[in-house]
Amino acid sequence: MKNVDIEIFEDDIKRAKLFSTWGYQVARAFIFAIEEINKDVHLLPNLTLGYSIWDSGNSVFKALQGIGSLMKGQGDPVPNYSCRSSPPLAAFVGEAHSSLSIPMARWLGLYKFPQVSYSSSVVSLSDKTQFPSFLRTTPNDQSWSHSVALVLQYFGWTWVGIMAQDDDFGNQASYFLSDELKKAGICREFLMNIPTSNFHEKFQCVARTMGTISAKAIVVILNTFSFSLILKQLSGRDVTGKIWIRRNIDESEIALSYPNISQTLAISRQIGKIKGFSEFPGHMQVDEIPENDYIKRFWGKIFKCKWPIQGLPCLNNRTEPEGSKFCTGKDHLQGQTISSLTLNTLSETYGAYVATYSIAHALQDLSSCNIREGPFGNGTCADIWDFQPWQLLYYIKKVHFWIHHEKEIAFDANGDSPAVYDILNGQETLQKSFFLVNIGVVDTMDPSGKELTINESSIIWRGDQSQAPHSVCSESCLPGSSQIPRQGWPHCCFDCRLCEKGYISKNRDMEQCEKCPEDQYSNSHRNHCVPKAEVFLGYEEPIGMAMTCVALSFSLLTIFILGVFVRHRGSPLVRANNAVLSYILLISLALCFLSSLLFLGHPTKVTCLLQQTTFGIVFTMAISSIFCKTITVVFAFQATRPGSIIRRWMRPRIYNSMVIIFSSIQVIICAIWLGTSPPFPAADIQSQPEYIIIECNKGSVIAFYCVLGYMGFLALGSFLVAFLAKNLPDTYNEAKFITFSMLVFFSVWISFLPTYHSTKGKAMVAVEIFSILASSAGLLGCIFVPKCYMILFKLNGHTHKLLKRSSGGIKEMYLQTLPSAPYSPASSRMDRKSVK
Numbered sequence: 001m002k003n004v005d006i007e008i009f010e011d012d013i014k015r016a017k018l019f020s021t022w023g024y025q026v027a028r029a030f031i032f033a034i035e036e037i038n039k040d041v042h043l044l045p046n047l048t049l050g051y052s053i054w055d056s057g058n059s060v061f062k063a064l065q066g067i068g069s070l071m072k073g074q075g076d077p078v079p080n081y082s083c084r085s086s087p088p089l090a091a092f093v094g095e096a097h098s099s100l101s102i103p104m105a106r107w108l109g110l111y112k113f114p115q116v117s118y119s120s121s122v123v124s125l126s127d128k129t130q131f132p133s134f135l136r137t138t139p140n141d142q143s144w145s146h147s148v149a150l151v152l153q154y155f156g157w158t159w160v161g162i163m164a165q166d167d168d169f170g171n172q173a174s175y176f177l178s179d180e181l182k183k184a185g186i187c188r189e190f191l192m193n194i195p196t197s198n199f200h201e202k203f204q205c206v207a208r209t210m211g212t213i214s215a216k217a218i219v220v221i222l223n224t225f226s227f228s229l230i231l232k233q234l235s236g237r238d239v240t241g242k243i244w245i246r247r248n249i250d251e252s253e254i255a256l257s258y259p260n261i262s263q264t265l266a267i268s269r270q271i272g273k274i275k276g277f278s279e280f281p282g283h284m285q286v287d288e289i290p291e292n293d294y295i296k297r298f299w300g301k302i303f304k305c306k307w308p309i310q311g312l313p314c315l316n317n318r319t320e321p322e323g324s325k326f327c328t329g330k331d332h333l334q335g336q337t338i339s340s341l342t343l344n345t346l347s348e349t350y351g352a353y354v355a356t357y358s359i360a361h362a363l364q365d366l367s368s369c370n371i372r373e374g375p376f377g378n379g380t381c382a383d384i385w386d387f388q389p390w391q392l393l394y395y396i397k398k399v400h401f402w403i404h405h406e407k408e409i410a411f412d413a414n415g416d417s418p419a420v421y422d423i424l425n426g427q428e429t430l431q432k433s434f435f436l437v438n439i440g441v442v443d444t445m446d447p448s449g450k451e452l453t454i455n456e457s458s459i460i461w462r463g464d465q466s467q468a469p470h471s472v473c474s475e476s477c478l479p480g481s482s483q484i485p486r487q488g489w490p491h492c493c494f495d496c497r498l499c500e501k502g503y504i505s506k507n508r509d510m511e512q513c514e515k516c517p518e519d520q521y522s523n524s525h526r527n528h529c530v531p532k533a534e535v536f537l538g539y540e541e542p543i544g545m546a547m548t549c550v551a552l553s554f555s556l557l558t559i560f561i562l563g564v565f566v567r568h569r570g571s572p573l574v575r576a577n578n579a580v581l582s583y584i585l586l587i588s589l590a591l592c593f594l595s596s597l598l599f600l601g602h603p604t605k606v607t608c609l610l611q612q613t614t615f616g617i618v619f620t621m622a623i624s625s626i627f628c629k630t631i632t633v634v635f636a637f638q639a640t641r642p643g644s645i646i647r648r649w650m651r652p653r654i655y656n657s658m659v660i661i662f663s664s665i666q667v668i669i670c671a672i673w674l675g676t677s678p679p680f681p682a683a684d685i686q687s688q689p690e691y692i693i694i695e696c697n698k699g700s701v702i703a704f705y706c707v708l709g710y711m712g713f714l715a716l717g718s719f720l721v722a723f724l725a726k727n728l729p730d731t732y733n734e735a736k737f738i739t740f741s742m743l744v745f746f747s748v749w750i751s752f753l754p755t756y757h758s759t760k761g762k763a764m765v766a767v768e769i770f771s772i773l774a775s776s777a778g779l780l781g782c783i784f785v786p787k788c789y790m791i792l793f794k795l796n797g798h799t800h801k802l803l804k805r806s807s808g809g810i811k812e813m814y815l816q817t818l819p820s821a822p823y824s825p826a827s828s829r830m831d832r833k834s835v836k
Contacts, residue, residue: 006034006051006090006359026118027053029349030093032277033356044364047384049090056100063100067092067107088385090363090392091116093355096348098122098169105134112390116358118351122172126414133393135415137351137358138269143419145177147267147442148219148245149184150452151423157217157243157471158186158492163206163230164221166193173221187473187492189215194226207233210242216471219245241462241469248347263462263469264426270441271350271422272407300327357403358411362395419444427460476508480526483511499526502689518685519692532685536602536694537762537769544600547769554777555593561784562586568791578632578655581625586784588622592776596769608679608696613670615772616707617663622779623711623745624662626738627718628655633735666710673703687760695765708749715745737782744778 034049054066071089091114095101101120108115109132117125117136121144125134152160162177164170174191181188190213195202207230220227227246243263300306305327369381375394376382382391400410411417423440440454461468477483477496482505484495499505503513504522516522516529523530538544565582568574574582595614598607632655677700684693698704719742722735752771759767 006049006093006356026096026348026352029274029277029353030356032274033353033360036276037357037360044360044367047363047367049360056095058097058100060100060103063095063104064107067104071111071113088387089389090114091359091389091396093118093352093359095120098125099167101125101134102131105131109133112388112393114359114362114389114393114396116355116396118355119348122169123176124172126416128414131415133389135358135396135411137354137409137417138347139419139421140414140416141173142176142180143416143444144247144267144269144421145173145180146444147419147421148177149180149186150442151245151265151267151454152181152186152217153184154452154454155217155468155471156476157468159189159215159471159473160186160217160219161190161192161213161215162188162219162221163192163194165223165226166195170194170221177219177221185491187490189213189473194222194230196226203229203233206230207237210234210239211237214473216241216469217243217245221247224248243469243471266424266426266436267421267442268424269347269351269417269422270407270420271347272403274350274353275404277349277353354403354409357401358396358399358409359392361401361409362392362399365395365399366392423454425459477505477510479505479507479510481505481510482513483509504529521690532690532692534683534694535688535691535761537600537765538602539600541762543762543766547766547773548597548600550773551593551596551769554773554780555590558586558590558593558780561780561788562590564788564791565784571791573787573791578629580656581629581632581659582784584656584659585622585625585629585779588618588625589776589780591618592622592772596772599765599769603681603694603696605681608681609674611696612679612698612704612707613674616670616711617666619711619772619776620666620714621659621663622776623714623718624659626741626779626783627662627714627721628658630718630721630735630738631655631658633722633738662714666707669703669706669710673700673707676700677703684760691761693761695761712749715742718742719746734783737786741779741782744782745775748775748778 030051030053034051037043038048052070054063054070056063056066070092092104092108093116095104095117096119098120101115101117102122102125105115105125109130112133115134117134117138119138120136121138121141123140123142125131125136126140152158160181162174164174170193174193178188178191190209192206192209194206222230227244241263243265246264246266248266248268305325308326363384366382366387367384369375371381372379374381376391382388397411397415400408403409409417419442421442422438423442424436425439426434427437428434437458437460439456439458440452442452444451459468473490473493474483474486474495477494481496481498484497485491486493486495499513499522502522503515504526505513506527513526519532520529521532522528539548562583565574565579565586569579592615595611595618598611598614601607679696679699682695682697684695687693718738722738722742748771752767755767756764756771
């Protein structure tokens with residue numbers, strides 16, 4: 001049977017005559033693991049593991065001194081010299097604190113001597129260039145920071161604070177945590193650095209500050225002693241709703257936080273049960289390990305006794321105070337209350353336990369090497385009785401086993417353990433005791449990619465809340481609104497603004513609203529896009545029905561006037577100024593009224609082709625007729641002069657031909673328009689954001705304005721001629737009415753142009769229909785209504801009462817009835833005589 005030694009470094013077992021049950025528990029877990037391994041017939045058979053425990057006293061000097069002494073084997077350490085013969089020193093387990101592990105790892109790395117820490121978590125120790133022989137059974141701080149960020153994201157806590165120790169560990173941990181929070185989009189309200197000495201004044205300041213901060217979730221990177229002092233300082237202050245997020249937590253911290261109506265969460269590395277460990281101290285007696293001074297100190301603390309001082313009997317014989325006694329070492333621990341030792345799931349305890357088993361399995365792999373199949377030069381294997389530290393280091397890096405068939409143990413390329421954390425919730429029982437409840441797990445190595453799993457039904461929130469409390473700088477922006485950052489504040493602080501029309505946000509806290517597709521529009525809540533409604537001016541709409549009624553009414557009125565004129569076609573008033581021109585004008589006006597109906601209803605290819613062309617041609621016929629009637633008025637008075645050559649041009653067929661010629665020019669313009677770029681149905685999705693306007697695209701805008709321009713040219717000619725003839729002598733001078741009708745025409749169409757271009761959709765169509773109806777009604781009313789009035793109410797038959805009022809008017813009417821004959825003075829005189 002051979003022995004192999006493993007050394008453990010512990011800095012909290014004893015310090016300044018004080019005893020730490022926590023440090024002792026870690027040491028006992030180390031011893032328990034070694035005893036368990038030595039009893040295992042399958043793991044390292046015929047090999048016994050020994051151990052040494054070194055108390056560093058939380059001092060770098062003592063830690064390095066311990067390494068030198070243990071590696072040398074005796075006396076004070078001498079570098080590069082060893083008196084150790086056997087058994088071989090296998091590995092070091094420890095330190096707990098990163099500040100001590102770093103210098104130890106630098107020294108041990110020079111010799112490639114294995115070091116397995118159970119608690120040191122700083123990220124820099126993952127650098128294998130600086131620390132080639134360092135491994136650890138705890139994940140590093142960066143993975144813990146990532147896990148914290150995942151939990152904060154899950155609960156929606158985007159506004160947090162950080163309290164960290166003002167040392168290398170706290171500064172590095174807070175740095176990585178801040179970086180992970182930034183990646184997760186979480187904002188930090190404050191970072192408090194708590195000094196490790198002279199901290200009472202600082203704690204009072206922290207207590208005062210806690211009442212002013214708005215963040216509810218606070219990540220605490222402090223040791224238990226410092227955090228407990230802060231909780232005591234907060235006693236009686238209003239810190240309701242605060243959530244303390246820790247790496248490790250115990251019942252005392254939960255008890256301190258409860259009176260303040262605050263909450264505790266721990267994100268602690270996942271650990272397993274150490275079977276039999278809770279009963280292990282109960283079987284222990286001091287006389288079994290008489291040289292262990294740590295057990296004596298523990299014994300004195302538990303049984304409230306003190307040990308006799310060796311070599312000083314006089315001191316041992318003096319009278320002790322009442323209630324004090326000497327320790328015998330024969331007492332048993334069964335029945336004693338040792339709360340800290342019954343917490344066998346404490347992460348450091350489990351870490352030391354796993355570290356010991358990792359070394360044991362590496363030794364097992366080393367001893368099981370087959371000759372000529374070894375990992376070293378020429379397939380050689382290491383000798384279990386005489387191996388080099390770097391050879392064992394090779395096997396520790398590759399160790400992979402299941403501890404008690406419950407938990408998988410392995411190291412990654414950086415010597416770190418897989419990052420798996422339990423999420424613990426501090427809760428209170430009905431008996432006012434406190435305990436931790438596992439509510440979830442963070443597994444960054446989960447094969448399914450689901451890193452975080454939380455059982456919300458296991459959580460009990462303080463203050464009778466059914467949901468997690470809020471820790472946000474600004475409340476969430478509801479769907480339909482977007483975030484507007486506050487100037488000078490972190491991005492988590494913002495105001496909410498409703499999305500503009502045509503934009504939506506489907507989710508909460510959208511930074512920008514999304515634009516709807518062109519054929520869709522935002523609903524009233526701005527959280528969904530809905531199809532745009534197709535709009536056009538239909539017959540069934542009120543304005544469409546009104547304009548239809550007006551168009552039909554005026555067209556019927558025009559037909560009625562046409563009937564009146566046809567019935568009284570023999571009257572001088574009808575015969576005056578060419579009755580045929582009047583008929584053409586009335587028919588054109590009736591068609592103008594009816595052409596407006598083409599603009600109503602859903603635009604089709606046929607209606608789009610007919611709208612502007614029909615309107616342009618029939619309106620041109622009407623204006624051409626008016627133009628010829630105006631010329632007739634002027635020529636009628638010129639033809640009465642002796643020797644006038646105009647008389648021979650005063651024939652109805654000439655004026656009728658002029659109407660056809662003027663209208664034919666407009667027909668040609670429209671034909672060119674239809675042949676080059678005809679109007680067509682189109683969907684306008686830009687003009688009105690909420691609707692798709694179904695309209696007729698004019699095709700060629702130039703052709704459209706050529707049609708309007710030509711009508712305007714004829715109307716202007718009619719107006720100028722009529723204006724010049726308005727003072728001709730006559731009781732019923734038609735030139736005056738034509739002048740007024742042209743003024744109405746120009747007023748309507750001059751107003752039409754800017755109004756037409758400033759409106760869209762149905763309003764634009766309504767403007768064009770109104771302009772057609774108004775201008776047509778103006779022509780009808782100004783030219784024909786007075787004539788109808790005179791025909792129906794003033795001229796009873798062919799009375800000459802009115803005709804005697806003005807010779808000019810008689811001449812005008814009579815000239816229309818003259819037969820076509822060469823002009824002569826005799827005939828002129830005869831005409832005048834007949835009239836008299």
